[in-house]
Amino acid sequence: MNLRHLTFRLLEVFVATVRTGSVTAAARQLHLTQPTVSQQLKRLAEAVGEPLLQPGVAGLEPTEAGSELYRAALDVTGRFDDFQDYLAELRGGQRGRFSIALVNTAQYVLPCLLGPYSRDFPDVDVTVQIGNRQQLLSRFERQLDDIYVFSHPPSLEHALAARFLRNPLVMIAPESHALASLDEVRSADLSAERFLLREPGSATRMLFESWLQGQGMQLSGALQMASNEAIRVGVASGMGLAVLSQHVLPAVHSGLVVLPVREFPIDSHWHFIVRRDRRLPHAARGFLQFACARVEHCLPEEFVCNEIAGLLESLG
Amino acid sequence: MNLRHLTFRLLEVFVATVRTGSVTAAARQLHLTQPTVSQQLKRLAEAVGEPLLQPGVAGLEPTEAGSELYRAALDVTGRFDDFQDYLAELRGGQRGRFSIALVNTAQYVLPCLLGPYSRDFPDVDVTVQIGNRQQLLSRFERQLDDIYVFSHPPSLEHALAARFLRNPLVMIAPESHALASLDEVRSADLSAERFLLREPGSATRMLFESWLQGQGMQLSGALQMASNEAIRVGVASGMGLAVLSQHVLPAVHSGLVVLPVREFPIDSHWHFIVRRDRRLPHAARGFLQFACARVEHCLPEEFVCNEIAGLLESLG
DNA sequence: TGCCTGCATAGATATTTATCTATGCATATA
DNA sequence: TATATGCATAGATAAATATCTATGCAGGCA
Numbered sequence: 167m168n169l170r171h172l173t174f175r176l177l178e179v180f181v182a183t184v185r186t187g188s189v190t191a192a193a194r195q196l197h198l199t200q201p202t203v204s205q206q207l208k209r210l211a212e213a214v215g216e217p218l219l220q221p222g223v224a225g226l227e228p229t230e231a232g233s234e235l236y237r238a239a240l241d242v243t244g245r246f247d248d249f250q251d252y253l254a255e256l257r258g259g260q261r262g263r264f265s266i267a268l269v270n271t272a273q274y275v276l277p278c279l280l281g282p283y284s285r286d287f288p289d290v291d292v293t294v295q296i297g298n299r300q301q302l303l304s305r306f307e308r309q310l311d312d313i314y315v316f317s318h319p320p321s322l323e324h325a326l327a328a329r330f331l332r333n334p335l336v337m338i339a340p341e342s343h344a345l346a347s348l349d350e351v352r353s354a355d356l357s358a359e360r361f362l363l364r365e366p367g368s369a370t371r372m373l374f375e376s377w378l379q380g381q382g383m384q385l386s387g388a389l390q391m392a393s394n395e396a397i398r399v400g401v402a403s404g405m406g407l408a409v410l411s412q413h414v415l416p417a418v419h420s421g422l423v424v425l426p427v428r429e430f431p432i433d434s435h436w437h438f439i440v441r442r443d444r445r446l447p448h449a450a451r452g453f454l455q456f457a458c459a460r461v462e463h464c465l466p467e468e469f470v471c472n473e474i475a476g477l478l479e480s481l482g
Numbered sequence: 483m484n485l486r487h488l489t490f491r492l493l494e495v496f497v498a499t500v501r502t503g504s505v506t507a508a509a510r511q512l513h514l515t516q517p518t519v520s521q522q523l524k525r526l527a528e529a530v531g532e533p534l535l536q537p538g539v540a541g542l543e544p545t546e547a548g549s550e551l552y553r554a555a556l557d558v559t560g561r562f563d564d565f566q567d568y569l570a571e572l573r574g575g576q577r578g579r580f581s582i583a584l585v586n587t588a589q590y591v592l593p594c595l596l597g598p599y600s601r602d603f604p605d606v607d608v609t610v611q612i613g614n615r616q617q618l619l620s621r622f623e624r625q626l627d628d629i630y631v632f633s634h635p636p637s638l639e640h641a642l643a644a645r646f647l648r649n650p651l652v653m654i655a656p657e658s659h660a661l662a663s664l665d666e667v668r669s670a671d672l673s674a675e676r677f678l679l680r681e682p683g684s685a686t687r688m689l690f691e692s693w694l695q696g697q698g699m700q701l702s703g704a705l706q707m708a709s710n711e712a713i714r715v716g717v718a719s720g721m722g723l724a725v726l727s728q729h730v731l732p733a734v735h736s737g738l739v740v741l742p743v744r745e746f747p748i749d750s751h752w753h754f755i756v757r758r759d760r761r762l763p764h765a766a767r768g769f770l771q772f773a774c775a776r777v778e779h780c781l782p783e784e785f786v787c788n789e790i791a792g793l794l795e796s797l798g
Numbered sequence: 799t800g801c802c803t804g805c806a807t808a809g810a811t812a813t814t815t816a817t818c819t820a821t822g823c824a825t826a827t828a
Numbered sequence: 829t830a831t832a833t834g835c836a837t838a839g840a841t842a843a844a845t846a847t848c849t850a851t852g853c854a855g856g857c858a
Contacts, residue, residue, distance in 0.1 A: 168491075169490065169562070169566070170489060170490050170491040170494070171489050171490075171491055171814085171815095171845090172489060172490055173486060173487050173488060173489050173815095174485065174486050174487075174488055175484075175486040175487055175816090178486070188834075188835095189834075189835060189836090190833085190834060190835080198816090198817075198818095199817075199818065199819080200834080200835075200836095201817085201818080201819085201820095201835090201836075201837080201838095202816070202817055202818075204835065204836055204837085205816085205817085205836090205837090206816080208836085208837095209815090214569065215569070215573075216569065216572070216573075217761060221835090225834090226835090230572060230577075230578045230579060230763070231568075231569060231572055234565060234568050234569075234572075235565065238561055238562060238564070238565040241561045242558050242561055242562065245554055245557045245558055245561070246485070246554060246558065248554070249550060249551065249554040250485070252547075252550050253530065253531070253532065253547060253550075256532065256546060256547055256550075257531075257532075261546075262546045263546060445533060447546070487815090487844085487845095489845095491846090504804075504805095505804075505805060505806090506803085506804060506805080514846090514847075514848095515847075515848065515849085516804075516805075516806095517805090517806075517807080517808095517847085517848080517849085517850095518846070518847055518848075520805065520806055520807085521806090521807090521846085521847085522846080524806085524807095525845090537805095541804090542805090
């Protein structure tokens, strides 16, 4: 028997024996029979290669080597208890890390959840990835992140999704635009307008194009820009109209108006999406639980659409 | 599988895998096959209840729980390495404790060995017991000490003995005594003398009485005193004669003379005695080795009679 | 496409383990 | 001296272990 094959259990037996000063008492304490403890101690002494216990005034006393082993055993089991505590926190979602990937648009709302979450769970490291839909789909395919936030969820074959926030798409125009004064804008009114669009594949663009198709229309002229901010500024400076998430608009619409287009706003939702074939870190689940409980308080209530509970349920 | 049954070996396997970032490399390092390591890691992960490793950029990387386990494993194995170092010192006799029991007379010479020994081995705690022969025999029977120093060894059935120092017994008288002026004192000259004796059972007394018996004599009058010092002072002040170990006499015989008695000095020796049925602590053996090597330097060479090597040999 | 490299799984097996009951033996205690 | 207490040993056994060989499977590279 080699020291290598020592188990924590064996050390526990030894510690109990030293503490009680009696094999029999240790056995009782550990719910074992006395011979079992005797034998474990024998094995331990063999492994160490020195006698560990000797009869003393108050029952068994540790020898010189036994005392040192006792100290070592306490240190070692103490260290492992710490480890177990750590594990417990990890499992409880109080500690650990997870990464969440957001489509550009969602970066306007997610911080309202992530901020309070981080304050409540300071020992969780959150990595936030932000990209356009294309980039996120690639990350999703490569399983790089724990939670994804999409407006238009990808194939759900290997994933679960839950809506949590309405994401109305509105059409914006410069304040001075002719259509801005109408009570209602019809699709026909838009035929001559030039639009500023996000890149193809963007959910916002996909939804707008599908609306146009429904109206039997095609875009007359379009300008493509890769960022919501650029589009907003572009619209304000008269480059054209655009369809954007309402969350992207600043609280004070500096130079912009939302056009009262018929059938607008286009309804869409943000989803939390997790892969089923990837182990969800406890911390990530903790975040979803947090979101489920607090989304109403952290985000404007009129937008909230909390289906996270179902997702958590499906995760088991 | 429970955390209790974790072995240090398992932690080693894990550490090697984390360090190399590869199951195969770890297996090579540990002289195991790759499947063996795979399986050990699986068991470990099961025991912990969390995944510990995941594919990363540079081979396998520890997960959150894995990193913490790695830290814990390093701490724990480090602590046990310390313990092993301690054991090594213990085994080398550089550390530990032992107790040695001396008959009264030997306390005049043993410090000459124990002093230098303690200086060379400061981490060894030595307990010195001193008593008369009776007390020491009792301790010997009860196996209370590791090494005994007797002049007249007890039954050697369960013990080994080795002489290390001559212990000549001389007869002393006050300077002014009539016999002090003779060239040779014969036993007949002593018949009228009163003797101061140690308690019955004392080796000195036993040897003297056996000498008397050899001369066909009996003591005319005797005074019993329990201490060598008391006897010495008693003789100096004219209470009678005495037989004492030569080592007991002060360097300058204040008021005492050694009588040139025929057949004197009576030859006896001090012995180191160890029980065969009691494990000798490494430190005690270390002391004997020290004594064997240094007795010539630490004690007057004319008295040395070093048979310790044989004792050490018998101990194996 | 086909071939390495590296990890995981399956199946086999000798050894070790953890644990029990029964019993022996020494030392206190009545 | 008898009895109780406490430890050690023996023998038995189900379970777990440590380890192997053989094989499957995925990702990277020519």
